Amino acid sequence: MKHHLRLVAVLCAALAMIVTGCGDEEESGGPDVEVEEDPEFASGSVMAELAEAGTIRIGTKYDQPGLGNINLETDEPEGFDVEIGKIVAGELGIEPDQIEWVETVSANRESFIANDRVDIVIATYTINDERKEQVDFAGPYYVAGQDLLVAEDDESINGPDDLAGKRVCAASGSTPIENIRENYPEAEPVEFDTYTECVDQLEAGQIDAVSTDDIILAGYAADPKYEGKFRVVGETFSEEPYGIGLEKGQDDFRDFLNDTLEEAFEDGSWEEAFEATLGASGVEAPEPPELDRY
Amino acid sequence: MDFVIEQRTVILEGFWMTVRLTVLSGVLSLLFGTVLAVMRVCPIPPLRWAGAFYVTVVRNTPLTLVFVFSTFGLPRLEIRFSFVTFAIIALTVYTSSFVCEVVRSGINSVAAGEIEAARAIGLPFGQTLGQVVLPQAFRAVIPPLTSVFIALTKNTSIAVAFSVAEATSILRRLQNQDASATFPLLLTTAAGYIVLTLFLSFSFSRLERRVAVAR
Numbered sequence: 370m371k372h373h374l375r376l377v378a379v380l381c382a383a384l385a386m387i388v389t390g391c392g393d394e395e396e397s398g399g400p401d402v403e404v405e406e407d408p409e410f411a412s413g414s415v416m417a418e419l420a421e422a423g424t425i426r427i428g429t430k431y432d433q434p435g436l437g438n439i440n441l442e443t444d445e446p447e448g449f450d451v452e453i454g455k456i457v458a459g460e461l462g463i464e465p466d467q468i469e470w471v472e473t474v475s476a477n478r479e480s481f482i483a484n485d486r487v488d489i490v491i492a493t494y495t496i497n498d499e500r501k502e503q504v505d506f507a508g509p510y511y512v513a514g515q516d517l518l519v520a521e522d523d524e525s526i527n528g529p530d531d532l533a534g535k536r537v538c539a540a541s542g543s544t545p546i547e548n549i550r551e552n553y554p555e556a557e558p559v560e561f562d563t564y565t566e567c568v569d570q571l572e573a574g575q576i577d578a579v580s581t582d583d584i585i586l587a588g589y590a591a592d593p594k595y596e597g598k599f600r601v602v603g604e605t606f607s608e609e610p611y612g613i614g615l616e617k618g619q620d621d622f623r624d625f626l627n628d629t630l631e632e633a634f635e636d637g638s639w640e641e642a643f644e645a646t647l648g649a650s651g652v653e654a655p656e657p658p659e660l661d662r663y
Numbered sequence: 664m665d666f667v668i669e670q671r672t673v674i675l676e677g678f679w680m681t682v683r684l685t686v687l688s689g690v691l692s693l694l695f696g697t698v699l700a701v702m703r704v705c706p707i708p709p710l711r712w713a714g715a716f717y718v719t720v721v722r723n724t725p726l727t728l729v730f731v732f733s734t735f736g737l738p739r740l741e742i743r744f745s746f747v748t749f750a751i752i753a754l755t756v757y758t759s760s761f762v763c764e765v766v767r768s769g770i771n772s773v774a775a776g777e778i779e780a781a782r783a784i785g786l787p788f789g790q791t792l793g794q795v796v797l798p799q800a801f802r803a804v805i806p807p808l809t810s811v812f813i814a815l816t817k818n819t820s821i822a823v824a825f826s827v828a829e830a831t832s833i834l835r836r837l838q839n840q841d842a843s844a845t846f847p848l849l850l851t852t853a854a855g856y857i858v859l860t861l862f863l864s865f866s867f868s869r870l871e872r873r874v875a876v877a878r
Contacts, residue, residue, distance in 0.1 A: 538826075542839040559746065559826045566735075573738035 400641045402455040405462045415622040419488065420461045427454040428473035428487035428614075435588025435647045436493055439472075446470050448588070450491040450611075452642035453510055453633075457489070457613070460629045479503045482616055489626070490614035493582070496661065505619065506612035507626030510639070512658045514605025515545050516583035518571065518590060521600050526578055528604035532556035535577040538567035545581045548607060564589070572598060582609055584647060591649040601652060610658065627660050666844040667851050670837055677833030678855050684747070684819040684829060685859070688754035689812055695755060696762025701792060703767050714763070722760040726821050729753045734825045750822040758815050765807045769800030802874050809867040813860045830855055 410417035419425050429437035429450050437450040455465045471487050478494060481487045482504050493513070496506045517537070519526045526535060533555035539546035541560040550558050559576050561567050567579040568589050579586065583605055590599045613626050633639040634657035643654040667674070702714035721729070733753040734746065744752075773796050781791040820831040834852045838845050 541835065560832075561826060562824060569735060570738065573735070574741075575738035575743060 400452070400638075400645045402452070402459045402465055403638065404459040404464055408460070408462045410625075411621070414625075415488075415619050416461060416625050419463070423463060424467045424469055425458050425461065425463055425489070426469045426471055426487045427458070428471045428478065428481050428490040428492055429454065430474065430492045431472045433493060433585055433588055434592045435649075436584060437491075438588070446472075447646070449511070449584070449642060449646040450493065452646055453613070453630075453639075454489075454491050456633050456638055456642065457491075457626060457629055460625075460632075478614060482614055485616075488615070492614075493585070493611055494614050495609045496612040500614075501663075503617065504614045505617050505623050506614055506661075507623050508612035508630060509610035509658045509661060510613065510630050510633075511584060511611045513582040513584045513609040513611060515548060515580060515607040515609075516586055516605050517602040518568070518579040518586040518599050519577065519602060520571065520574070521598055523577070523600075527602060529553055529606045532578070536575075537578045537580050538570060538576050539580045540564055540567070543581065544607075549580060552606075568595070568599075578602075584611075587647045587652045590652070591647060603652075610661070612661075624662075627662055631660060664844075664847045666837070666841050667847045673833055673837065674830070674851060674855070677828060677830040678859070680747070680827065680829040681816070681819050681855075682859065684750060684754060684822060684827070685812070685816045688751045688758060688819075689815055691751070691755040692758035692762045692815070693808075696759040697766050697797070699759060699763035700766035700770060703763065704770050706788065718760045718763055721756060722764070724757075726753070726757050726818055727824070729757045730821055730825050746826040750819070750825055750827045753825075754815065754818060754822075757818070758811065761811045761814075762808070765804050765811060766800060768807070769802075769804035770796055772803045773799045802876065805867055805871040805874070809864055812863055812867070816860050816863060817856060 408416075408420055410420055429446050429448075431437060431439040431446055433448065433450075436448040437446050438448050439446050451470075454468060454470075458465065458468050471481070473481050473487065473490055473492050475492075478490050478492060479500065482490055490504075494500075494506075495513075496509055500506070517526060517529070517532075525531060529552075532549075532553050535556055536559050537549050537553075537556045538559040538561060539549060541562055546558055546560055549556055559567070559570070561570070564579065564581060564585070567576070570576045571579050572595065579589075583601055583603070586599075586601045589595060590601050613630075615622055615626065630639070633642075639657055640654045648654055699714050699717060702710045703718070705711060730750070730753040733756070734749040737744070737749060737752070777795055777799065778791060781795040786794065819829055822829050823831040823835060830852055834848055837848055
């Protein structure tokens with residue numbers, strides 16, 4: 370009979386897990402973005418075309434809390450990447466509600482740009498040489514790095530060197546899990562298919578840390594579902610500069626995007642965007658990164 | 664194929680984990696499944712109902728879900744083990760229900776006269792079961808048990824999605840490292856499972872012959 374009680378208890382726990390997992394989350398729409406009135410651009414430039422059309426198609430991710438995450442109630446994405454997109458659009462004289470959001474996933478970003486499905490991509494898009502052969506990048510507007518997410522009250526992990534004997538989770542086949550396996554052999558790697566599963570195990574206390582880009586972890590830490598449960602360690606051990614992807618060869622547009630980012634760094638709107646989205650996890654807005662005008 | 668040879672230790676470690684999962688959950692399910700079968704035939708109604716309820720619920724639940732309950736549900740109840748242990752729990756819980764039904768059919772195959780004879784010479788329920796019924800029942804169920812254990816061997820591969828570094832998980836990891844080696848890796852892994860299951864069937868058919876009774 371005991372077996373049944375146990376089984377029923379497990380069933381109930383799993384059910385509770387599913388139910389709480391589906392709880393709705395509310396997030397603010399971010400700070401107000403300044404929209405230029407009738408900006409002037411050289412005729413024939415990409416900017417002039419977009420300003421003339423009064424709309425811009427921006428590719429972003431729909432499944433990264435804090436960066437680009439679809440809000441199921443409004444059906445609009447929200448997050449830091451989305452805020453950066455609004456700043457760019459504002460500079461072109463386009464209202465935030467005139468932006469056409471397009472969902473892009475890691476694997477289709479280059480082809481969406483090349484096939485003119487989007488004008489720009491702002492989607493945790495790491496700038497690297499391989500990608501530069503196919504698309505151009507403005508930015509970086511943020512430099513992410515592999516970091517660790519641990520329980521709020523866990524004092525024992527303060528960097529990758531504290532991982533000996535700890536269970537560290539990352540997505541199967543991801544760069545972070547390979548990095549852990551190769552460079553931190555003392556840690557016990559744990560793999561699941563998605564980061565949500567890793568975070569669930571961390572919440573249940575079954576593992577010690579989740580590892581991927583710091584900014585993605587900050588998104589989980591800021592998620593109202595997990596409020597006050599996790600903290601991001603803040604010692605990165607790899608570099609992932611996020612850029613705005615655009616069609617190759619649009620040099621004037623790239624200069625414009627870089628100028629826009631620079632202005633946002635200086636006038637504080639970049640910091641505001643960060644604090645309204647990722648900053649909710651208690652992560653201080655870092656210094657804006659150095660632009661790479663190649 | 665060079666890549667496969669180069670990575671042979673990792674692949675073998677993966678299969679060693681598969682073997683451990685199979686043997687440990689196999690032995691545990693045999694024990695627990697037999698207990699369940701005895702529950703289902705015993706003279707105490709609540710135990711019979713409990714046994715029937717267990718088999719009905721668990722046998723009709725997909726194994727992946729049983730894994731989810733074990734790996735994601737148990738930690739929520741503050742029950743913490745390694746992921747390998749969670750996998751063994753899930754496989755045991757699931758396989759026991761099949762073992763139970765196989766053993767029960769074995770018990771039912773024992774002629775009623777045997778049980779009456781045991782009772783007639785004054786054996787209590789426990790001894791009737793342990794000395795007379797079960798030894799004959801096990802003899803009868805070796806072939807269907809073999810199938811259950813072969814299924815178990817292959818079922819261990821579900822653990823790939825629950826952070827256990829068994830053969831299928833190693834296959835996936837190595838495939839990710841070198842996509843061009845996919846085909847040799849798949850063949851090697853398939854061959855590994857065949858070796859394991861053939862060994863199982865071989866051992867069980869030897870056992871069957873050893874305990875066979877000329878009738």
